[in-house]
Amino acid sequence: MDLQKILSLFTFDIGDFSWKNIVMILVGLILIYLAIKKEYEPVLLLPIGFGCILANLGMAATPDGTGFLSVLYRAGIETELFPLLIFVGVGGMIDFSPLLAQPKMALLGAAGQFGIFGTLILAVILGFDLKQAGAIGSIGAIDGPTAIFVSGKLAPELLAPIAVAAYSYMSLVPIIQRPIMKLLTTRKERLIRMEYAPRAVSKLALIIFPIVVTIIVSLIAPEAAPLIAALMLGNLLKESGVVERLNKSAQNEIINISTLFLGLTIGGTMQAASFLQVATLKVLGLGLIAFILDTTMGLLFGKLMSFFSGGKINPLIGACGISAFPMAGRLSAKMAQDEDFDNFILMHAMGANTAGQLASVIAGGLLLTLVNLLS
Numbered sequence: 001m002d003l004q005k006i007l008s009l010f011t012f013d014i015g016d017f018s019w020k021n022i023v024m025i026l027v028g029l030i031l032i033y034l035a036i037k038k039e040y041e042p043v044l045l046l047p048i049g050f051g052c053i054l055a056n057l058g059m060a061a062t063p064d065g066t067g068f069l070s071v072l073y074r075a076g077i078e079t080e081l082f083p084l085l086i087f088v089g090v091g092g093m094i095d096f097s098p099l100l101a102q103p104k105m106a107l108l109g110a111a112g113q114f115g116i117f118g119t120l121i122l123a124v125i126l127g128f129d130l131k132q133a134g135a136i137g138s139i140g141a142i143d144g145p146t147a148i149f150v151s152g153k154l155a156p157e158l159l160a161p162i163a164v165a166a167y168s169y170m171s172l173v174p175i176i177q178r179p180i181m182k183l184l185t186t187r188k189e190r191l192i193r194m195e196y197a198p199r200a201v202s203k204l205a206l207i208i209f210p211i212v213v214t215i216i217v218s219l220i221a222p223e224a225a226p227l228i229a230a231l232m233l234g235n236l237l238k239e240s241g242v243v244e245r246l247n248k249s250a251q252n253e254i255i256n257i258s259t260l261f262l263g264l265t266i267g268g269t270m271q272a273a274s275f276l277q278v279a280t281l282k283v284l285g286l287g288l289i290a291f292i293l294d295t296t297m298g299l300l301f302g303k304l305m306s307f308f309s310g311g312k313i314n315p316l317i318g319a320c321g322i323s324a325f326p327m328a329g330r331l332s333a334k335m336a337q338d339e340d341f342d343n344f345i346l347m348h349a350m351g352a353n354t355a356g357q358l359a360s361v362i363a364g365g366l367l368l369t370l371v372n373l374l375s
Helices: 003-008 019-036 042-055 066-076 081-094 097-101 103-113 114-125 131-139 144-154 156-171 175-186 203-220 222-240 244-268 278-308 315-321 327-339 346-374
Strands: none
Touching: 003 097, 019 042, 042 066, 042 156, 042 244, 066 081, 066 244, 081 144, 081 222, 097 103, 097 203, 097 346, 103 114, 103 278, 103 315, 103 346, 114 131, 114 346, 131 144, 131 278, 131 346, 144 156, 144 175, 144 222, 144 346, 156 175, 156 244, 156 278, 175 278, 175 315, 175 327, 203 222, 203 346, 222 244, 222 346, 278 315, 315 327, 315 346, 327 346
């Protein structure tokens, strides 16, 4: 074997490398910078950024490729395995007792999904076909695994920009939501104190809840069954109290390894030829609109609940109806304490936030069903 053939094993054709690849490498470096310096979703943006660099050095993740990123793509993205494993870990971290103690918070979770369907309509108006529009609308779930699961089924060609938008906007919850919350609520509303005297939630109820939810959601929204099953399995591991090793593995090793491989693979799909397009900018813009619509509708519904309760509900908790668990809940609680340090609404906010997590999964399944029917 001559020297040229040996070198070909370690390099790719320089003719395939252009200024667009340089731009994408810079994008990857920016994502890494944001992860390390600004700590914006570092566990995902860092591997996505590194994967983006690899993709533009000839190691892209493609359905028919032979590189390790392509193997990960087929094993974890095409099969939807990575998002589901991540959801098992997320389920193990969620405490549904604030929601079960305050069932009315489920209304805020439903209101917080408005951006999904509003953005779908906008995407169709902008020229995307129905499946692409549905995939873009999934960014409105403000939940990375849900967005990846839905877009992987409806529009795999848009998977990279949708994943980047979903996780980037999740990391920017305080920056995006704070001004909207200030704009749509008055200081008087932000000062509302909410009594936390919930009904006691029994151990039995916490165990039954994930089982019942899995059955009901699987029957009414079969497309959401894998996601809700993974989420509720993780929660059942936690609440059962008898499989502590499995629970710890779900919350640590399983979710960490899956997140690493998911990030690398998503970054590996960010090739210059497919990513540097006008459609990518549209996806990023529509994703931001979806986030704004979710937050706005949640806040407006929170104000409506406050009105009908005679001013006993702080509208800030309406902004927690998005998924983005637990960042959105913490932000609402902090906003209330910024006005009055002794105003403690964290448990109410977490009730709405866990409702948003559930609602985002169900909405993703309904979105898949609706788009497939109309298609």
